[in-house]
Amino acid sequence: MVIIGANAWFWYSLNQSKFVLLAPVLTILRGLAFFTIKKKHPRGWLLQPKWHTMKNHKEYNFKYTEISTITELSDEEQNLVNQSLEALKTSYSPYSKFKVGAAALLENGEVILGSNQENGAYPSGLCAERVALFYAGAKYPGVPVKCLAVSACFEGEQTKSPVSPCGACRQVMIETQHIGKKPMRIILTGSEKSIVIENSAFLLPFNFVNTDKIFE
Numbered sequence: 001m002v003i004i005g006a007n008a009w010f011w012y013s014l015n016q017s018k019f020v021l022l023a024p025v026l027t028i029l030r031g032l033a034f035f036t037i038k039k040k041h042p043r044g045w046l047l048q049p050k051w052h053t054m055k056n057h058k059e060y061n062f063k064y065t066e067i068s069t070i071t072e073l074s075d076e077e078q079n080l081v082n083q084s085l086e087a088l089k090t091s092y093s094p095y096s097k098f099k100v101g102a103a104a105l106l107e108n109g110e111v112i113l114g115s116n117q118e119n120g121a122y123p124s125g126l127c128a129e130r131v132a133l134f135y136a137g138a139k140y141p142g143v144p145v146k147c148l149a150v151s152a153c154f155e156g157e158q159t160k161s162p163v164s165p166c167g168a169c170r171q172v173m174i175e176t177q178h179i180g181k182k183p184m185r186i187i188l189t190g191s192e193k194s195i196v197i198e199n200s201a202f203l204l205p206f207n208f209v210n211t212d213k214i215f216e
């Protein structure tokens, strides 16, 4: 409606004015301006509040590795992935029937397994990643987690695509990494494709930190 109205007004005022002969030129200029703005603001320039004065745009990118077979990983990490598959057996998921297994490799060489544990009061359940990381924290407080492998299984078969952790698990991964003071590698596995992320913090920009130092 706004665009139709603006067009009608544009043509009417042009026809009324002595600049009517400039109509084609003005139309081309207006089109060019519109497309330039549209390209810069694909979500629509009307939605961009004060876009013309907001110069300090920032971008967030991160690198990760996609692998088609876990044989591309080190022996230690292949073993960790296999242990996450093993952990699927302990999943208690009668409601979703979606099993998730997690294996955390600690710096002291220990491997801690976790699986999703559901509950009839749905929100009371917990994801595999958090079961593993909280268990690791309870058993070996302060010991850094070097790597966390996650696998999932639905209807008896491992998922083809890598399982993607929920936001709450990402938040917990980041704080676990913060406590350990070392980057935690995350391996998200699927039978046809897996993903390796070098630092768990990549997974949750603007994660919650319990201080006012987030932007330092």
Ligand code: THU
Residues within 6 Å of the ligand: 093, 096, 098, 099, 100, 115, 116, 117, 118, 125, 126, 127, 128, 129, 163, 164, 165, 166, 169
């Ligand atoms: N789940 C996990 O354990 N980890 C994830 O990364 C995603 C989801 C669980 C929660 C619930 O028991 C089931 O998968 C289906 O949502």
